[in-house]
Amino acid sequence: MASYFDEHNCEPLENGEQPNHLLDLARLLLDSGIGAEFELEFERIFGHVDGRKQPPAAKHIIENLPSINNFKSDEKCSICLKEFELNSTTELPCHHKFCKNCIIQWLNLVNSCPMCRIELPTDDKDYEQYKKQKERTKTRQLELDDLHNSMFS
Ligand SMILES: [Zn+2]
Ligand SMILES: [Zn+2]
Structure with missing residues (x-):
């Protein structure tokens, strides 16, 4: 080849x-x-x-x-x-x-x-760590949104 x-x-x-x-x-x-x-x-x-x-x-x-x-x-x-x-x-x-x-x-x-x-x-450990962190922040934001929606709807 x-x-x-x-x-x-x-x-x-x-x-x-x-x-x-x-x-x-x-x-x-x-x-x-x-x-x-x-x-x-x-x-x-x-x-x-x-x-x-x-x-x-x-x-x-x-x-x-x-x-x-x-x-x-x-x-x-x-x-x-x-x-x-x-x-x-x-x-x-x-x-x-x-x-x-x-x-x-x-x-x-x-x-x-x-x-x-x-x-x-x-293969970038720092980046993988950062990605996980970003994922966690996103999840937390979604949970907060849910909470907010359940309280105010
Ligand atoms: Zn091509
Ligand atoms: Zn694609």
Whole structure:
């Protein structure tokens, strides 16, 4: 199987060098005319909503992406807009499908689906902790809302 770098005709970067894939990807998406949907996502990532930058998805998730072949013949990858090919297509838990190459590149930067933003587990302990905390705050807010509703309705 040809590697990502072979197919894209570019040199792998040296260790330690920081490529700005996200910006490249952003430009690519904006140029390809499906920017609006993605712009929000980039704003969220670059804008560090909640003061947190999203970490990449956990390595074991990226390494164990399933191969799927149950796509329609005209279904396209939302990242590169090419039709899916056998044995190089995968699906996230949210059932959004992507070329493996595309989504691997994406998940190495950010742990959420580019289409629906569902978050995948990360290897970042701090971030996981933060996510749990956020979840707890949300639950508490819901409980308060319930309480409020039951008292005033
Ligand atoms: Zn693709
Ligand atoms: Zn999704």
